[in-house]
Amino acid sequence: MALFSIKNLSFAYPGAKYRALDNVNLEIKKGSLTLLCGRSGCGKTTLLKHLKNELTPYGTVDGEILFEDKPLKNLTLMESAQKIGFVMQNADNQIVTDKVYSELAFGLESLGLDGGAIKRRIAEMASFFGIHRWFRFDTHKLSGGQKQMLNLASVMVMQPEALLLDEPTAQLDPIAAGEFLNAVIRINNNFGTTVIITEHRLDEIFHATDNVIIMNGGAVIDAGTPRETAARAVISQNAQSAARAFPAAVRLYGGLGTGGECPVTVKEGAAYLKKHINRPPSVSKKNIAEPVASVKKNGGSAVKITEAFFRYERDSEDVLSDLSASFSFGEITCVLGGNGSGKTTLLGCIGGINKLYRGRIEISGRKIESYKNGSLYDGVISSLPQNPEMLFVNNTVIKELEDVAGNAEDIEMVIQETGVAGLLDSHPFDLSGGEQQKAALAKILLTKPKIILLDEPTKGLDAFYKQGLSALLKKLTANGVAVIISTHDVEFAATAADKCMLLFDGAVLSAGSPVDFFGGNYFYTSAANRIARSAGFDSVTVETLIEACLAAGVKAN
Amino acid sequence: MQIRRRSAFAECNPLTIMVFYITAIVFTMLITHPLYVATALISSFTFALLLKPRAGLKFFLSFCLPIVILVAAVNPLFNHLGVTILFYFNDNPVTAEAVIFGAVSALALAAVLMWFSTYNDVMTSDKFMHIFGRIIPKTALIISMTLGLLPKMQKRLKNISDAQTMIGKTRTKGFFQKIKSGLRILSILITWSLENGIETADSMKARGYGLRGRTSFSMYKLCRRDKILLPIFVAVAGVIIAGLITGAAYGQYYPKFSVSSFGIFNLLVFLCFALLCFLPIIIEITERVKWRYSVSKI
Numbered sequence: 001m002a003l004f005s006i007k008n009l010s011f012a013y014p015g016a017k018y019r020a021l022d023n024v025n026l027e028i029k030k031g032s033l034t035l036l037c038g039r040s041g042c043g044k045t046t047l048l049k050h051l052k053n054e055l056t057p058y059g060t061v062d063g064e065i066l067f068e069d070k071p072l073k074n075l076t077l078m079e080s081a082q083k084i085g086f087v088m089q090n091a092d093n094q095i096v097t098d099k100v101y102s103e104l105a106f107g108l109e110s111l112g113l114d115g116g117a118i119k120r121r122i123a124e125m126a127s128f129f130g131i132h133r134w135f136r137f138d139t140h141k142l143s144g145g146q147k148q149m150l151n152l153a154s155v156m157v158m159q160p161e162a163l164l165l166d167e168p169t170a171q172l173d174p175i176a177a178g179e180f181l182n183a184v185i186r187i188n189n190n191f192g193t194t195v196i197i198t199e200h201r202l203d204e205i206f207h208a209t210d211n212v213i214i215m216n217g218g219a220v221i222d223a224g225t226p227r228e229t230a231a232r233a234v235i236s237q238n239a240q241s242a243a244r245a246f247p248a249a250v251r252l253y254g255g256l257g258t259g260g261e262c263p264v265t266v267k268e269g270a271a272y273l274k275k276h277i278n279r280p281p282s283v284s285k286k287n288i289a290e291p292v293a294s295v296k297k298n299g300g301s302a303v304k305i306t307e308a309f310f311r312y313e314r315d316s317e318d319v320l321s322d323l324s325a326s327f328s329f330g331e332i333t334c335v336l337g338g339n340g341s342g343k344t345t346l347l348g349c350i351g352g353i354n355k356l357y358r359g360r361i362e363i364s365g366r367k368i369e370s371y372k373n374g375s376l377y378d379g380v381i382s383s384l385p386q387n388p389e390m391l392f393v394n395n396t397v398i399k400e401l402e403d404v405a406g407n408a409e410d411i412e413m414v415i416q417e418t419g420v421a422g423l424l425d426s427h428p429f430d431l432s433g434g435e436q437q438k439a440a441l442a443k444i445l446l447t448k449p450k451i452i453l454l455d456e457p458t459k460g461l462d463a464f465y466k467q468g469l470s471a472l473l474k475k476l477t478a479n480g481v482a483v484i485i486s487t488h489d490v491e492f493a494a495t496a497a498d499k500c501m502l503l504f505d506g507a508v509l510s511a512g513s514p515v516d517f518f519g520g521n522y523f524y525t526s527a528a529n530r531i532a533r534s535a536g537f538d539s540v541t542v543e544t545l546i547e548a549c550l551a552a553g554v555k556a557n
Numbered sequence: 558m559q560i561r562r563r564s565a566f567a568e569c570n571p572l573t574i575m576v577f578y579i580t581a582i583v584f585t586m587l588i589t590h591p592l593y594v595a596t597a598l599i600s601s602f603t604f605a606l607l608l609k610p611r612a613g614l615k616f617f618l619s620f621c622l623p624i625v626i627l628v629a630a631v632n633p634l635f636n637h638l639g640v641t642i643l644f645y646f647n648d649n650p651v652t653a654e655a656v657i658f659g660a661v662s663a664l665a666l667a668a669v670l671m672w673f674s675t676y677n678d679v680m681t682s683d684k685f686m687h688i689f690g691r692i693i694p695k696t697a698l699i700i701s702m703t704l705g706l707l708p709k710m711q712k713r714l715k716n717i718s719d720a721q722t723m724i725g726k727t728r729t730k731g732f733f734q735k736i737k738s739g740l741r742i743l744s745i746l747i748t749w750s751l752e753n754g755i756e757t758a759d760s761m762k763a764r765g766y767g768l769r770g771r772t773s774f775s776m777y778k779l780c781r782r783d784k785i786l787l788p789i790f791v792a793v794a795g796v797i798i799a800g801l802i803t804g805a806a807y808g809q810y811y812p813k814f815s816v817s818s819f820g821i822f823n824l825l826v827f828l829c830f831a832l833l834c835f836l837p838i839i840i841e842i843t844e845r846v847k848w849r850y851s852v853s854k855i
Binding site for chain 1: 682683704708709719725741745759763766767770771772774775776
């Protein structure tokens with residue numbers, strides 16, 4: 001039985017030239033787990049928002065949506081609140097109240113339930129999600145993962161028929177994201193709740209879905225079981241941009257072009273590789289190593305940190321303790337580490353806003369203290385914060401750029417470099433996450449920094465934007481700029497970095513080229529590497545793995 | 558980390574606690590009989606010591622005591638009512654009545670301050686919310702949202718100012734530049750918060766906000782102890798009000814010092830007041846004894 005039937009749905013935002021949704025026809029079965037994928041701007045969020053009356057954007061609609069065989073539009077506010085739950089991307093913004101328990105009760109209060117019933121329902125859900133340990137906490141003291149879990153639970157207390165999730169893990173670190181997606185899978189399995197989810201991070205959930213729907217330009221271009229859809233998507237021209245975000249095993253399958261059953265998990269990928277590789281690789285490490293890394297010259301020391309200690313308050317714990325590290329010009333260095341391992345703090349220390357209580361930092365060979373009166377920011381260091389919105393003060397992108405530099409030539413050059421030419425007249429807050437980041441990057445490039453700090457630059461970006469970002473950063477380092485990135489994103493670090501380091505317990509534990517670094521890690525490594533090592537390869541990205549496999553010889557099915 | 562000392566009185570229902578503080582503070586302010594004032598001060602001070610021995614003593618010595626001395630000293634210097642002249646100060650009479658009134662009202666003030674000092678520990682914001690949520694659910698939600706929003710804004714402000722610093726935008730040379738850079742940060746904070754507010758509104762709508770008949774959920778329930786305490790507070794308050802009306806607890810200072818004499822009814826009124834003031838202490842101590850006893854059996 002279909003819970004949602006979408007019939008010939010088209011939609012255009014007011015004043016838009018293109019339809020955001022173009023003749024969409026879909027049946028969502030009751031109790032199924034459906035994944036909507038496609039690159040940013042393909043219309044998946046717009047489609048999802050059409051399934052909940054209160055969130056449907058304003059514009060011209062054509063076609064209709066049936067919910068339980070009745071028009072969705074006829075649902076009362078009460079029914080809609082109860083039967084259709086929605087969780088959005090930003091965990092912080094969805095939290096309304098100050099205490100965890102009052103947040104859980106919020107929806108049930110709206111429905112007018114009495115105290116006893118509310119208490120029973122929230123107790124039940126709190127136990128299911130493991131919230132009982134922080135049930136009485138203030139909401140602002142929770143971690144990002146806990147906040148998003150709370151948002152999910154606050155919706156689930158209403159016992160909805162359908163759960164709609166719009167990129168719920170985009171702002172979370174990999175561990176929290178995995179926990180969240182596991183909770184979603186458990187909800188689907190245990191309660192039979194129908195789940196529709198849009199995601200960029202497909203590795204964790206792809207295998208558990210019943211249905212994968214691929215969208216492009218507002219239209220559904222493919223739908224089916226994950227295995228079938230994946231097998232079709234990797235060879236289809238249309239679905240290329242969506243397929244870039246597919247699990248490593250699927251992309252490997254596509255790259256080798258063997259045909260047969262498509263693997264979707266790391267485990268299946270490893271089995272697949274064993275079956276299809278003629279002989280174990282005899283190639284040495286050096287041959288597979290990223291070519292860029294080996295060619296690049298070391299451009300001298302950009303930042304040198306010696307035995308650094310830092311804490312935020314006199315009586316708090318050390319965030320950095322005995323940290324020594326060096327960063328070179330002409331290199332992209334990725335600092336990896338779990339939540340609260342001190343990555344952002346380290347960037348703050350290099351950027352001059354956190355002062356060490358012991359140890360020294362040298363920037364371009366000079367002690368950081370010797371940069372007086374903000375001269376550190378005169379063409380030496382510039383930093384891109386986690387939320388690019390924090391840099392925007394004007395109402396168009398071009399004014400943002402003029403705010404930094406008066407020189408028209410410089411501005412023109414940066415616009416070329418970052419590719420923001422099409423965005424100049426837009427309001428910075430109207431841009432998508434990826435576009436905002438480009439605009440913010442353009443803004444900081446105008447200060448002509450020799451060292452660029454980026455804090456979690458891939459948060460919420462799709463695979464397409466990540467590639468663009470990585471290409472842009474490589475161009476900058478080719479000109480001798482030092483790029484220092486703090487990130488959770490192992491896959492991004494594997495493709496973009498010249499050097500990776502792992503931060504743990506306030507210090508740098510290991511540092512090296514991506515191949516050495518990820519080759520030595522078991523858990524903290526890319527999915528491609530986990531597949532590769534089972535067959536004796538040491539590649540860390542899908543692309544290099546495919547290359548290595550092809551070199552070693554691939555058996556067709 | 559040290560576990561925070563638990564307070565038995567603080568575990569009562571917020572309504573019980575609120576009724577206690579309202580009656581105790583109002584009567585402490587209204588009654589000027591020295592015996593009552595002394596009772597209020599002793600009980601409020603003892604209760605503070607029970608809840609937080611060090612901080613309570615510190616608050617009393619460093620904050621209440623100076624105020625008491627000041628008020629007690631100032632009143633006779635500026636107030637020349639009263640018939641018993643002690644001596645002349647700068648050609649102005651200093652009367653015994655003014656001295657006594659100054660001392661008594663200073664002690665009453667100290668008692669009220671001491672009540673308030675424990676009020677903050679016992680009546681936390683969520684308990685206050687519980688009571689207001691019952692009366693006006695909408696306001697309660699607004700307070701709760703505000704309490705949730707403030708730390709969020711604080712964090713954002715810090716992030717924005719750091720981000721602006723790291724692109725060299727907060728360097729300031731003069732006063733006006735400082736203001737300009739502050740306004741810049743504030744403007745980003747407001748734009749950004751409004752932008753985020755849209756999502757919060759969506760999240761509220763999606764969970765049925767705006768439906769009629771919204772209830773207010775709270776974690777507190779009325780226990781047996783509250784069901785005993787509340788009637789006691791009400792009865793005691795009734796007796797004291799009767800006493801106030803009939804003049805069983807008056808203290809008069811001008812022109813001549815006189816207080817209500819001791820009769821059976823007057824004694825009853827006083828005992829009621831003492832019971833009211835000492836109830837939290839009684840609860841606190843009996844619970845601690847019980848606790849010791851049950852711990853000793855483990």
